[in-house]
Amino acid sequence: MIGGDAAGMSAASQARRRRSADDLSIVAFERGRFTSYSACGIPYWVGGLVEERDELIARTPGVFHSDYDIDVRTRHEVVDIDLERREVVAVALDEGRREVRQPFDQLVYATGAVPVHPQWAEEGIAGVFGVQTLDDGDALHAWLLRDPKPKHAVVVGGGYIGVEMAEAMINRGLAVTLVERGEQPMSTVDPDMGALVADKLRSLGIEVLSGRAVTGLDHRGGVVSAVHTDEGSIPADIVVLGLGIKPNTTLARTAGLSLGPTGGVRVDLRMRVIDAPGVWAVGDCVESVHRVTGRPVHIPLGTHANKQGRVAGINIGGGYATFPGVIGTAVTRVCDLEVARTGLLSKEAEAAGFSFVTASVESTNRAGYFPGADPMTIKLLAERGTGRLLGAQIVGRSEAAKRIDPLAVALWNKMTVEDMVGLDLGYAPPYAPVWDPVLIAARKAVEALGIPDR
Structure with a gap:
């Protein structure tokens, strides 16, 4: 394993669950000092909302050693991949850059991304x-x-x-x-x-x-x-x-691994590197397929990294799994303002050649008369002709961002906005108006498409 964060250690853990240490030796090289941590939590620790740095760490190198029989070598930077000799060359950063050569049968490239x-x-x-x-x-x-x-x-x-x-x-x-x-x-x-x-x-x-x-x-x-x-x-x-960030593919390029138009490593559905037998790539260093456009994209998120690592680990361990692609669902928060998106933005839909309409609505997270009702804005993109949902965005306060999830499910399953109007979503005054904002937005998108009310 080259890389000891979410993707790499997820792959290592899944492979170990299927094959014992006697049957499969696993070595993980990590340039930093930490493994399996939440990079997404760093701003909240820096800002004081999370008190201790170590609260962001899911599993330490010691846990991987003792509970998983995985040889994790932190502060070891891989500097070369020799595909002909089937070995990686690393240097021990805290030992005067002492050189370490490690042979492999299967290699997982999980180097993540680097800031621009x-x-x-x-x-x-x-x-x-x-x-x-x-x-x-x-x-x-x-x-x-x-x-x-x-x-x-x-x-x-x-x-x-x-x-x-x-x-x-x-x-x-x-x-x-x-x-x-x-x-x-x-x-x-x-x-x-x-x-x-x-x-x-x-x-x-x-x-x-x-x-x-x-x-x-x-x-x-x-x-x-x-x-x-x-x-x-x-x-x-x-x-x-x-x-922003870009795929960390310097080693991959030097080794001759296949890179795609986004700059990420090209992999198949099982996370195998194209034209490189026995080599896998997972996480922020790879490009994925967008399920709406069918085009390659680089969308670096911890959710994708963990899933891709799991898929690779299952396959390395002798099972069978595939990664189905991405739609770019993401949420964040600025103080009490929540921001969410899934699918395509307007500029992305235009670049992909879609003809589409947009519909924006302002609503509230709860019944308007209920204490704590806060405003939110939902914007939908729907394809002309078919009415298929292409993308959604939400900006609002309490309980706004997670409303992106039903929209992501609808988009994943290629639903039309007309289909969505009839979704059986939960209702009670503390949680939603009788017409949930998602349903109101779908109705407005139907109107924008010129579909008659039925």
Whole structure:
């Protein structure tokens, strides 16, 4: 196993459940210090909502050793894959880069993803952080506690990590500026929905600068002091990069593994690398098939990583399993504002060649008269002609985000919005209006398609 987080260790665990240590030796190399942790939880630990770092760790290397007979070697970085000799070459980072050669019959490539680092962030200036691994989070957390403590944070990029880290910095008492090159933060939803997120960020005291490009950094004594944009400079004691991530495929490319148009490793339904017998790839380093467009996509989420690792491990262990593809369902939270999406955004539907309509509705999470009723906005995309649901987005407060799940199920099963109007969803005043917001949105989409009321 190259990589000891969700995908790699899920594969290792599943393989072990099907084959004993006498029958199958498993060695896992991990460059960092931690295994099987929740990277998604890092912003909540940095922001103080989760008290201890170790609460994010599901299984330590010691547990894998004692309970699973898996030889986990942390702080070991794999630097080469020799497919002809069937061995990997690693270096022990805490032992003077001592070289380790490990033969294999089956290889699982689970290197994850790496943050996008523009050239201006590669100058070795202290106080600039990407947040992809728990080691990254550890370094950022330690910087926040240094003396003197930082007072001004600049978050570059307004995606999931960007908005979550902006909130974390506010919770830590810093002045925060979020710089986003696009029209609105949260490019994972359409701009009209992203505007709702921007309004919330501003209400928290975060300065949101949209339509700005970062061009460079200033420093004093090697420590960041300002961020330059195409419209001026912003003081900064700490800079967090939220510019997205890309598949970590440097080793794969050097070894000659097949890469797809998204830059991820190409795999079949069983997670076997195309044209590389005995080699598997799982997690954020691979590309998947989008079930709506049928096209390759790179959607790095822990849900996919765990499922793909499970599939590979079952197959390595002698069973049979396939990974059916993705539709991009994801949720996040900015303070009390919940954001969710599934399927295609408008720009993605256009790029895929769909003709479609959109329908947006404002409703509440509970009956309007019930205490605690909060507003939410739901936006649906439906294909002209067929009425098939193509995508959905939700922005709202309490109990809004998880309403994306019935929409994801409908999309997964290729339901039409007309079918969805009749869904038998649960109702009680504390939980939903008599017409759930999902059903109201489906009705409005039917109207937008010009389908007569029946």
